[in-house]
Amino acid sequence: MAPERNVYGYVNGEATYSREEFIYKSRGFGPIQTDEELLAFAYKASRAWYNAGWHRTFTTYYLGNYALSEPYASLTNLEYERLKQLQKEAQEKEEKEELEKEWRLVETCCYADNSVEEIYENKYGEHKNVMAVYPHGD
Numbered sequence: 001m002a003p004e005r006n007v008y009g010y011v012n013g014e015a016t017y018s019r020e021e022f023i024y025k026s027r028g029f030g031p032i033q034t035d036e037e038l039l040a041f042a043y044k045a046s047r048a049w050y051n052a053g054w055h056r057t058f059t060t061y062y063l064g065n066y067a068l069s070e071p072y073a074s075l076t077n078l079e080y081e082r083l084k085q086l087q088k089e090a091q092e093k094e095e096k097e098e099l100e101k102e103w104r105l106v107e108t109c110c111y112a113d114n115s116v117e118e119i120y121e122n123k124y125g126e127h128k129n130v131m132a133v134y135p136h137g138d
Contacts, residue, residue, distance in 0.1 A: 020076045039083075043058075059087065059091045071083065103128070105118055115134055117131055118130045
């Protein structure tokens with residue numbers, strides 16, 4: 001038996017003829033309708049925004065387009081582009097909130113391992129430590 005032409009892939013032995021059809025059949029349901037459903041599905045597909053041994057947030061998770069990476073592998077192109085758009089909007093909102101806090105440098109700490117840590121304080125009295133130079137040799 002010769003393989004069929006123009007087949008995109010097979011799901012449970014059944015031929016599919018486009019990426020969308022392949023994804024719908026493999027995940028077991030049709031298009032995702034709302035942004036909330038999209039975020040919930042992407043969260044589940046990415047194993048709670050898990051990448052390279054770390055759980056990340058939605059805004060810090062890398063959305064690559066490698067064919068086997070999640071959530072790309074489980075979303076249609078339209079759904080994936082919407083997810084990237086939602087991430088960009090969330091990143092911009094998060095950045096705006098950080099700018100409104102007006103962080104200022106309080107102290108710079110230099111350590112024996114050649115690392116440099118900067119301590120910042122915002123207008124609300126909150127502190128954050130930033131590793132400006134990571135430990136390294138001479």
